[in-house]
Amino acid sequence: MAIHEGQAPDAATGATVVPVYQTSTFTQQGIGEHKGFEYSRLSNPTRTALEVSLAALEHARYGLAFASGLAAEHAVFSLLNPGDHIVTVANVYGGTVRLFERLFSRYGITFSYVEGSDAQEFEGAIGSNTKLIWLETPTNPLLTIVDIGAVAAIARARGVLLAVDNTFASPYFQRPLELGADIVVQSTTKYIAGHSDVIGGAVLLNDASIYEELRFFQNTIGAIPGPQDVWLTLRGVKTLAVRMRQHETNAFAVARFLQDHPRVSQVYFPGLPQHPNHEVARRQMSGFGGMVSFRLKEGNRESVNAFVKKLKVFSLADSLGGVESLVCFPMVMTHDAVPEKQRLELGITGDLLRLSIGIEGIDDLLADLKQALA
Secondary structure (H helix, E strand, O other), X not given: OOOOOOOOOOOOOOOOOOOOOOOOEOOOOEOOEOOOOOEOOOOOHXXXXXXXXXXXXXXXXXXXXXXXXXXXXXXXXXXXXXXOXXXXXXXXXXXXXXXXXXXXXXXXXXXXXXXXXXXXXXXXXXOOOEEEEEEEOXXXXXXXXXXXXXXXXXXXXXXXXXXXXXXXXXXXXXXXXXXXXXXXXXXXXXXXXXXXOOOOEEEEEOOHHHHHHHHHHHHHHOOOOOHHHXXXXXXXXXXXXXXXXXHHHHHHHHHHHHHOOOOEEXXXXXXXXXXXXXXXXXXXXXXXXXXXXXXXOOXXXXXXXXXXXXXXXXXXXXXXXXXXXXXXXXXXXXXXXXXXXXXXXXXXXXXXXEXXXXXXXXXXXXXXHHHHHO
């Protein structure tokens, strides 16, 4: 599906791979007479191929590609009106918090945060003006698993839309629409493209009326990816299954290694039986992904900095989901936009590190961690 959906051989040339339609506009045969494309902000054949492919992967009817994951989130939040209310997980990506608190709060939209492990928390947070529940699962960076099906049942009963950021799991390991979600968002920058060389996002859904609203937003705001970025993402999609299997295999090995290391106080990986949401993860995911977070016992920024400087295979960098392994210090990287008090309450402190496990040889990864922790 990832290799073929939306990617038929080019009708004009027979090209096996979808061409990069590097054009801003399309010649028309007469007034109102065109071949399905007019202007690349509205639509472009390369982008259409990606949108069809991503929709198929999420088992969705519709797909829309955006210039970034945050642009895709912005589109979803633009479905709301002043006075509306969003319920979300407390342990949510810092960029999402920035969108909420620094941008959409200006428009009269309010937000409530719940821990998320217990679906009934969402029930209690819904008010008469609640229009959207926004989930991340697994969450960033503490990898909490939210029961999508249970929250979806609550959302349906209360007439609230449910949107799920599926970036950490990817459609290879989790398909929220099949579990009852209304909307799925992906930062295609991450596992979808998979090579740390492109920025992009996507929204996938089944409802035609919501799709038309989002498509209007996509065109009107113009937050679209260029043809070259789209093509790179399409190329990455073709190897998604192969990469995700190796990411997960390596992540399991890294999590087990860290769990037994004397300098590590806690490991966060939903594949470990000790993870508090392990059974939910087993039920709604076909695999546990490639992200691992952990805490150093020393519990201070200095020891963490010394550790990351000793790493040779892992790179200290933002982002995740590429073929190369990365280490991130969430306190000042992914969650720098979150107020300090809120960060500390969430447990995003100076002892926490997040690993994006790549597809390198596992012996190399473990050896690198071992020498850096020595």
